[in-house]
Amino acid sequence: MNLTNKAVTLHDMSLRDGMHAKQHQITLQQMIDIATGLDDAGMPMIEVTHGDGLGGASLNYGFAAHSDEDYLKAVIPKLRQAKVSALLLPGIGTVDHLRMAKDLGVSCIRVATHCTEADVSEQHIGLSAKLGLDTVGFLMMAHMISAEQLLEQAKLMESYGANCIYCTDSAGFMLPDEVTAKIGLLRQHLSDKTEIGFHGHHNLAMGVANSLAAIEAGASRIDGSVAGLGAGAGNTPLEVLVAVLDRMGAKHNIDLYKIMDVAEDLVVPMMDQPIRVDRDSLTLGYAGVYSSFLLFAKRAEARHGVSARDILVELGKRGTVGGQEDMIEDLALDMARQEL
Ligand SMILES: C[C@H](O)CC(=O)C(=O)O
C-alpha cells in the first residue's frame, strides 16, 4: 500500500464518541484540557457534544454532566487553530440546536442517520449547507447494507447539500476489504467535489487497518479518538494512526509526541474502565452490534444477572440499530425470566 504524500484530515472523536465511554460525564475542565492539548498537537477537527449528538441528553440515551451549549461555549474560544464539529441526529437534534451550534462557532455539522434512512436528513443538511457550514452526511451502521445501497443513500445526502459523506462502521464489524469496496464505490460515483470520510470502531482491532484501506480507496477524512476513547472498544486510536501515517509518509500535520502525551497524560487517566477489546466489546464487532450499546448491556448484566455477551449477541440477531437503547432493558428482563 502506498500512501506517500496522501493528504488526510484527521478528526478527533474523544470528546463526543468518548462521551459514550464516560456515560456523558466529561467535565468542562477535562473537555478544555483535552481540546487545547489536541489543538496544540495540530489536530484540525474536534467533535464536541453529547455522545448521541446535539440534544442527545435524555432518558433514552443518558443525561450529560453539562449541556451541549456549555461544552461548546467552554471549548471553542480556547482553540487556536482546530475547528469544532457537532454531530446531529435528526429527530434528536433540531434545527434550533443547529443554529445554536453555529452561533457558538461550530463550523462543521455532521448529520447522522441509520444507513438506510438518509431521507430524514434533508432538512438538517439543507439548513447547514445554507448557513455555509462544512456539512457532512454520516451514514451509521454501514456494514448492514451493500456498497451499492450505501451509494444510493450517500447520493441522497449529497443531493441535499452535503460536501462530505461518511461511511460509518458503528459496530466495528468491517474488515479492510469491505471498507475498500464501500469507500471505493463512493469515490467512483460521488462528485469529485464531495469528500469521503471513514469512522471506525476498534472492536475487531481493525481501526487502523480499516482507516488505511479507506485512505487508499479515496477517503480524505478519517475519524479516531485519542487513546481510542469512544464507544465499545473505542474508535481508531489516533496516536497509533498518526505514527503509522508518519511511517507511510502520508500528510496529516499532527505532532506525534504531542498527541501521544495527550493520550497518556490526559485521556487514559480519566477513563472509567480500560477501553480495550474484551469479550463484550469483541462481541460487538463479531456480531455487528452498535458500539454504544456496550455499557447499556453491561448495566443490564449487573441488574438482571444475564451476561452482557448473550444480550449483545441477541441484539445482533434482532438487527437492532441506534435509537433502540430502551429495548436492551426489556430484552435482559425477558432473558432473565427464561433462565429462571
Ligand atoms: C450516535 C453514534 O454514537 C454515532 C457514531 O459515532 C457511530 O455510529 O459510530
Ligand SMILES: [Mn+2]
Ligand atoms: Mn462512533
